[in-house]
Structure formats: C-alpha cells, structure tokens
Amino acid sequence: MNDRDLALHGAAIKRHAPAKAIGELVGLSEERAAALLADAVATGRAIEAKGAYALTPLAGVALQSRYGLHFQHLRDDAGFRSAYDGFERINRTLKQIITDWQTLDVGGQKVANDHRDKDYDAKIVDRLGALHEQAERILAGLARGLPRLKIYGDKLIEALEAAEDGDIEWVSDIRRDSYHTVWFELHEELLRIMGTERDE
Amino acid sequence: MSGWTIRLDGSESPTKEAAGGKAWSIARMRGLGLPVPPAFVIGTKACLAFLDSGDFPAGLAEEIDAGLAWLESETGRSFGAGEKRLLLSVRSGAAISMPGMMDTVLNLGIDDAGEAALAAETGLAGFARDTHRRFLELYASIVLKAPVELEGNAAPGDWRAAVEAAGGPVPASVRDQLLATVRAVFESWNTRRARRYREHNNIPHDLGTAVTIQAMVFGNLDERSGTGVLFSRNPLTGEAEPYGEYLPRAQGEDVVSGKFTPLPLDAMATAEPEAHAALLAASDRLEREHGDVQDIEFTVQSGQLYLLQSRAAKRAPAAAVRFAVDMVAEGRIDPATALSRVSAEQVRTLLLPRLSDGATDGAAVLATGEGACPGAATGVLVADADEAERRAAAGEDVILVRKTTSPDDVHGMIAARAVVTEQGGSTSHAAVVSRALGRPCVVGVGDGAVAKSGTVVTVDGAGGLVYAGTLATEAPNEQADARLRQLIEWARAASPVAVVDFAAGPDGFDVDRALAAGDAEALAGAIGGASVVRGHALANDDIARIARGAGATTIVTEPILPVLLTMIGDAA
Numbered sequence: 106m107n108d109r110d111l112a113l114h115g116a117a118i119k120r121h122a123p124a125k126a127i128g129e130l131v132g133l134s135e136e137r138a139a140a141l142l143a144d145a146v147a148t149g150r151a152i153e154a155k156g157a158y159a160l161t162p163l164a165g166v167a168l169q170s171r172y173g174l175h176f177q178h179l180r181d182d183a184g185f186r187s188a189y190d191g192f193e194r195i196n197r198t199l200k201q202i203i204t205d206w207q208t209l210d211v212g213g214q215k216v217a218n219d220h221r222d223k224d225y226d227a228k229i230v231d232r233l234g235a236l237h238e239q240a241e242r243i244l245a246g247l248a249r250g251l252p253r254l255k256i257y258g259d260k261l262i263e264a265l266e267a268a269e270d271g272d273i274e275w276v277s278d279i280r281r282d283s284y285h286t287v288w289f290e291l292h293e294e295l296l297r298i299m300g301t302e303r304d305e
Numbered sequence: 306m307s308g309w310t311i312r313l314d315g316s317e318s319p320t321k322e323a324a325g326g327k328a329w330s331i332a333r334m335r336g337l338g339l340p341v342p343p344a345f346v347i348g349t350k351a352c353l354a355f356l357d358s359g360d361f362p363a364g365l366a367e368e369i370d371a372g373l374a375w376l377e378s379e380t381g382r383s384f385g386a387g388e389k390r391l392l393l394s395v396r397s398g399a400a401i402s403m404p405g406m407m408d409t410v411l412n413l414g415i416d417d418a419g420e421a422a423l424a425a426e427t428g429l430a431g432f433a434r435d436t437h438r439r440f441l442e443l444y445a446s447i448v449l450k451a452p453v454e455l456e457g458n459a460a461p462g463d464w465r466a467a468v469e470a471a472g473g474p475v476p477a478s479v480r481d482q483l484l485a486t487v488r489a490v491f492e493s494w495n496t497r498r499a500r501r502y503r504e505h506n507n508i509p510h511d512l513g514t515a516v517t518i519q520a521m522v523f524g525n526l527d528e529r530s531g532t533g534v535l536f537s538r539n540p541l542t543g544e545a546e547p548y549g550e551y552l553p554r555a556q557g558e559d560v561v562s563g564k565f566t567p568l569p570l571d572a573m574a575t576a577e578p579e580a581h582a583a584l585l586a587a588s589d590r591l592e593r594e595h596g597d598v599q600d601i602e603f604t605v606q607s608g609q610l611y612l613l614q615s616r617a618a619k620r621a622p623a624a625a626v627r628f629a630v631d632m633v634a635e636g637r638i639d640p641a642t643a644l645s646r647v648s649a650e651q652v653r654t655l656l657l658p659r660l661s662d663g664a665t666d667g668a669a670v671l672a673t674g675e676g677a678c679p680g681a682a683t684g685v686l687v688a689d690a691d692e693a694e695r696r697a698a699a700g701e702d703v704i705l706v707r708k709t710t711s712p713d714d715v716h717g718m719i720a721a722r723a724v725v726t727e728q729g730g731s732t733s734h735a736a737v738v739s740r741a742l743g744r745p746c747v748v749g750v751g752d753g754a755v756a757k758s759g760t761v762v763t764v765d766g767a768g769g770l771v772y773a774g775t776l777a778t779e780a781p782n783e784q785a786d787a788r789l790r791q792l793i794e795w796a797r798a799a800s801p802v803a804v805v806d807f808a809a810g811p812d813g814f815d816v817d818r819a820l821a822a823g824d825a826e827a828l829a830g831a832i833g834g835a836s837v838v839r840g841h842a843l844a845n846d847d848i849a850r851i852a853r854g855a856g857a858t859t860i861v862t863e864p865i866l867p868v869l870l871t872m873i874g875d876a877a
Binding site: 118119120121159162197201203204207208209210211212213214215216217219220221222224225227228230231266270271277278279286289293296303 | 402403404405498501502505506536539540541548550618619620621622624648650651654679691709711712713715716719731732733734736737738740741742
C-alpha cells in the first residue's frame with residue numbers, strides 16, 4: 106500500500122484520532138501522517154475537527170475498493186489465512202471474557218460488574234492473560250504476512266500489563282487503547298484485509 | 306511425621322498462611338459443625354521446600370499416602386482400586402487468591418477400571434465415560450500445559466493417545482497422576498502471571514501455595530442425589546428469603562451449563578426434607594458467621610448434604626442496598642459496614658432513567674431483541690455514525706441503529722443516547738462498547754431496523770425492547786426511597802466532606818462553567834481553595850475528587866449518595 110492509502114486506511118480504522126495515533130497504527134511518522142492527512146483534507150478525502158481526522162464517505166468507499174488490489178497476496182497466502190482463522194476462533198473467547206468482565210451473573214441474571222470483587226476481576230484479567238498467550242502465536246503469524254501488524258501485538262501486551270498492574274480501565278475502556286479497543290481495531294483491520302464482513 | 310500435611314477434620318483451625326484460603330475455609334466450615342466433603346491439605350511449607358530443592362521433601366509422599374488412607378476410611382471408598390472409587394479434586398490455595406496459578410483438577414483417580422466401577426455404581430455409563438474424559442482434559446490442560454479437546458465418542462485409549470501427542474504421557478497409576486498434579490500446583494507458584502501479580506500487589510514471593518485434596522461427591526450417584534445453589538437471601542431483589550435452585554440427579558456443572566432446567570428449592574424440600582433442613586440451617590449459620598449474604602454451592606449424595614463452597618453473594622444493585630440496610634436493622638452489621646457494602650456505581654445504576662409506570666400501556670413495540678445494557682432513552686433512529694454525531698452535536702437526541710457496529714461507529718455510539726443493532730448477541734461489539742459507555746443497548750432485533758431510520762423511538766435496554774414514539778421516562782429520586790435515605794443519613798455522618806443537593810446547597814464555585822471554559826486538569830487551580838463547589842459535573846467521581854483535593858469542604862450536586870460513598874471510600 107502506498108503512503109497515501111496507508112494514512113487513509115489508518116484514519117478509517119482509528120476514527121477521529123490525531124495524526125500521531127493514525128501514523129503510529131500504520132507505521133508512518135507523525136510528520137508524514139500529518140502531511141498526508143492535511144493533503145487528504147485539502148482534496149476532500151478527509152475532514153478534520155480539533156486535530157482529529159475522519160474519512161469522507163466517498164473516500165471510504167474508494168479506499169474499500171482498492172483493498173482487493175493491496176491485499177490480494179495476503180488473501181491468497183495460506184499462512185496468513187490460517188492465522189486469520191485462528192484470530193476469528195479466539196475472538197469468540199475474547200468477546201466472552203470482556204462480557205464477563207462487564208457483567209456479573211447474579212442468581213441467574215446479568216448485572217453490571219461494579220468491580221468491587223477484586224478476586225473476580227483478577228480471575229478475568231488472568232483469563233485475558235491466558236488468551237493473550239494463545240494470541241501471541243496468531244499475532245506472530247499475522248505479522249509474518251504483514252510486518253506493520255506487529256504494532257497490535259505490542260499495544261495488546263502493553264494494555265494487558267497495565268491491567269495486570271491494577272489499572273483496570275485498560276481492559277475495556279473505550280476512550281483509550283485498552284485491550285478491547287486494540288483487539289477490535291485489529292479485527293477491523295483484518296476484516297478489511299480479508300475482504301470479509303463482521304459476523305456477530 | 307514432618308507435618309507437611311494437615312487433616313481438615315475440624316479438630317484444629319490452620320492459618321491461611323499455612324494451609325491456604327481454600328483449606329482454611331473448609332476447616333472453618335467443619336469447625337462450625339457443617340458437612341463438607343472430607344479433605345486434607347499439603348501446607349505451604351511443603352511448597353517452599355519443593356521450590357527450594359526441586360523435589361518433594363522427605364516424608365511428603367508418605368504423608369500424602371496417609372492422607373489418602375484417611376479419605377478412604379472417611380468415605381468408604383478406595384483410591385485407584387475396588388468397586389467404589391474415591392475420586393479427588395486437587396486445588397491450589399495460596400493465602401491470598403491470585404491469578405496465573407494452577408486452578409483445579411477434578412475427578413482424579415479415574416482410570417479404565419474406575420470408569421467401569423463408576424458406571425456400575427451409578428448405572429450411568431455415559432456419565433462415567435464423561436467423568437473420565439473431563440479428568441483427562443483437565444490433566445492435559447493444567448498438568449501437561451497442553452489443552453486438548455477430546456472427542457466425546459472416542460475410547461479412553463484414544464483420548465490418552467491424543468493427550469500424549471499434545472503434551473506427554475499420562476502416568477498409568479492414579480497415585481503418580483496425583484503426585485504429578487501436586488508438583489504442577491507447586492510449580493504454578495512461579496508462572497509469569499503469578500509473579501507479576503505478586504510484585505504489583507506487594508505480596509512476598511516466599512509464601513508458597515498449599516494444595517487441597519478433597520473427596521469428590523456425586524450429585525448424580527442415585528435417585529437420592531442432586532446438586533444446587535442457595536443464596537441466604539434473594540440476590541436480585543434483596544428479600545430476606547432463601548433463594549436457590551436444585552437439580553436432582555445431577556452434577557454442579559449441569560446447573561452451570563444451562564442444559565437442564567433446575568427446580569426451585571421447594572422441590573428439594575419435598576424430595577430430601579432432611580438435607581433441605583440441614584441446608585437452611587447451614588445457610589443461616591454461615592450468614593451470621595460472616596455477617597454477609599452467602600452464596601452456597603452444595604451437593605446431596607445419597608441423601609447426605611455436602612457444602613462445597615460458601616462465599617459472599619454477588620448482588621444486584623437493589624439487593625445491595627436492601628441487604629445493607631436490613632442487616633443493620635437485624636443487628637448483624639453496623640452502619641459503617643453497611644456503607645462499605647454499597648458502591649457508588651450500584652447507586653448510580655439504581656438511579657438510571659427508566660420507563661415510567663404505565664408508560665408502555667398501549668405503546669407499539671417496533672422491535673424486540675436482547676437487552677445488552679440497561680437504561681431507557683428516547684430519540685430518533687439514525688443509521689449512520691457520522692450523521693448521529695453531527696445531529697447529536699446540534700442538540701438532537703439520536704439512537705444509533707446499525708446492522709452491526711465496528712470501531713468505525715464508536716464516535717456515533719458515544720454521541721447517541723442508545724444503540725440498537727440488527728445482529729449480534731450479548732457479547733457483540735455493540736453490546737461490549739455500549740456497556741463500557743453506559744448506553745442503553747438492544748442487540749439482535751433482526752432485519753429491518755435500519756430501514757426504520759428517521760422514526761422516533763424509545764429504547765428499553767433492560768427489557769430488550771424498542772417502542773415507537775416518545776414514552777415517558779423518569780430518573781428515580783434517591784430521596785424517595787426509604788433505604789437510600791437511610792444510607793444518605795449514615796453516609797453524611799461518616800463523610801469527610803459535606804454533600805448536599807441543589808435545593809439545599811449554598812451558592813459556590815460553579816464547576817460546570819469552569820469545565821465548559823477549560824479542561825479538567827486546570828480545574829483544581831480554578832477552584833483555588835473555594836470551600837463550596839456546585840455543579841452537575843461533581844456527580845462524576847474524578848471531578849469530585851479534584852474538588853476535594855483543591856480544598857472544597859461542601860459539594861453541591863445531585864445525586865448525592867454516590868459522591869458520599871466515593872468520599873467515604875477514599876477516606877477509608
């Protein structure tokens with residue numbers, strides 16, 4: 106993918122993020138990402154508000170149509186595809202872990218987890234740790250096919266360790282690069298790479 | 306005897322340091338005269354000796370054999386031999402529960418002959434086969450660190466071959482299996498995650514873990530067996546009535562799996578009146594002992610009640626409030642304990658807007674799905690996240706409706722009052738993100754919802770319903786509820802800061818205006834020592850903490866109870 110499409114692709118996955126975060130995700134320097142995004146704004150491909158960028162709808166569709174071109178080799182790569190299948194498989198476990206993190210079973214009904222039971226939380230962070238050990242092989246397989254995807258593994262372990270250290274917002278907070286946020290950005294990236302649709 | 310092991314027969318009460326939390330709790334229950342399956346524990350001292358030398362200390366293996374012999378005489382069963390097999394559960398148990406350590410191996414003691422014996426004893430060949438399979442899966446995953454999924458229809462020989470291919474051989478003798486499991490528990494003390502957890506919680510590395518070895522009991526042994534869960538009070542409503550379920554001729558996992566519909570406890574009273582009476586007596590005893598509502602797992606084996614576990618019950622927000630206030634009235638706890646049992650988050654949940662009584666009478670249900678996050682909200686359905694964000698910014702109440710959501714939609718979800726999706730269940734992206742945001746959410750309403758964009762609807766995130774039109778919603782008032790009023794009264798006496806509502810509060814520094822003008826970091830400076838602060842933003846814990854840190858002595862906001870609880874919690 107050329108740098109221009111990389112910047113647009115980053116803005117598509119990380120909506121309403123500043124150039125630094127978009128650049129980091131796709132492996133462009135902050136300056137390079139900022140220049141490309143400014144250019145995208147000038148040509149009507151992106152909009153900028155308070156230093157954060159988002160694609161215009163038409164640019165989003167156009168980008169989507171170029172994915173086949175950029176990613177066909179990965180779609181045909183048996184190793185990459187098998188890593189992707191592995192991701193989709195453990196994605197179900199991840200979603201269950203995050204759901205168990207957010208909700209408690211009380212007498213057969215679900216209520217919100219208010220994180221008062223430290224043992225309960227510790228057990229779930231532990232399940233997340235166990236899942237991450239399984240994910241590491243899959244993430245390595247994905248990064249073999251497309252080296253820039255390594256960033257997701259780095260950010261996931263960062264979030265996991267912050268959660269293990271007791272800052273539990275790093276599990277699923279939506280406004281930071283929590284484990285859940287990064288995981289779903291990776292999922293979105295993979296869906297775009299493989300040209301498939303989210304199946305819930 | 307070198308004293309590596311301790312019999313948990315209730316005659317002595319070992320410390321948590323020596324025996325770990327699980328054994329401590331078994332000993333305590335036995336000490337209270339409650340029925341618990343017989344167990345002994347390998348103490349933490351043995352773990353430290355093992356970690357030091359890399360091998361079992363002298364005498365440990367012999368003590369384990371003596372412990373097994375004692376379990377055999379207590380249960381009338383034999384380990385690895387005979388027609389009535391003794392099966393074991395083996396669990397790690399440090400003084401402090403911690404992640405990353407080996408958990409539990411169940412059904413240890415079963416082999417081909419043991420399976421045949423269990424099948425003959427229960428008349429349930431399928432159950433015996435399944436017990437065997439579950440043991441091998443746990444052994445593979447926990448002891449050999451090679452998780453496998455074993456084919457339910459295969460023969461045990463094939464299972465053992467699959468386990469061996471994945472992680473190494475399963476020892477032929479059940480005694481060797483037990484010793485290998487004990488070893489694995491000891492070694493799990495030093496896993497990466499366990500070490501990390503200790504380091505970050507200032508837990509010394511030289512405590513070691515104990516290993517509890519307990520006889521398995523079977524709720525599916527015969528017609529007079531069963532299993533269930535009992536709460537000493539209703540954890541959903543808070544009523545002071547035992548609440549629970551019973552599943553005759555079943556194992557604990559059958560209740561959890563949802564494959565079987567359990568019966569109410571009354572059914573147990575009819576089928577096993579003695580065990581039922583013993584259970585209620587144990588429940589009351591444990592509640593008094595712990596001064597908190599208990600969640601008890603139990604099994605009845607051939608008419609005999611066994612308690613497997615008792616712990617403080619998880620509770621819905623309404624129940625948390627009711628338990629706390631009622632138990633003070635009953636003289637079981639004091640007001641300070643009551644306040645520590647209710648969280649700010651639980652009170653906020655109770656005060657979420659909901660549909661007014663009678664609001665749904667005659668209302669048309671537009672869509673039905675699964676309620677993924679409670680609360681009620683009204684707005685216009687908008688199918689595009691960008692549009693939702695734009696219209697919300699312009700002051701409109703919008704409900705984001707999507708087939709499914711992706712990271713691409715998160716800004717729209719933040720802007721929306723509620724979220725509705727056509728596809729997905731309680732673990733879907735939309736459900737997870739909505740809960741993280743506290744947005745009412747209904748998922749999986751089926752095709753056609755997106756096509757209704759432009760319609761004004763009311764979303765009931767608890768019931769999983771989308772109604773046509775604007776229905777009346779209301780935010781419950783904390784002063785209108787007698788129990789919440791009682792908690793407010795106690796909390797005011799305990800809080801280091803005065804918290805009052807807008808009507809009663811004096812004028813003071815306007816936090817909302819300051820936040821609108823600047824950011825939260827600058828807030829402390831802006832407050833600049835004002836003693837009274839006012840504003841809706843103070844209902845947020847972080848903002849309230851900043852204000853208190855900046856020297857405020859009176860906080861004027863609504864609702865007040867959550868802020869009071871946060872301030873008391875911080876001061877504790």
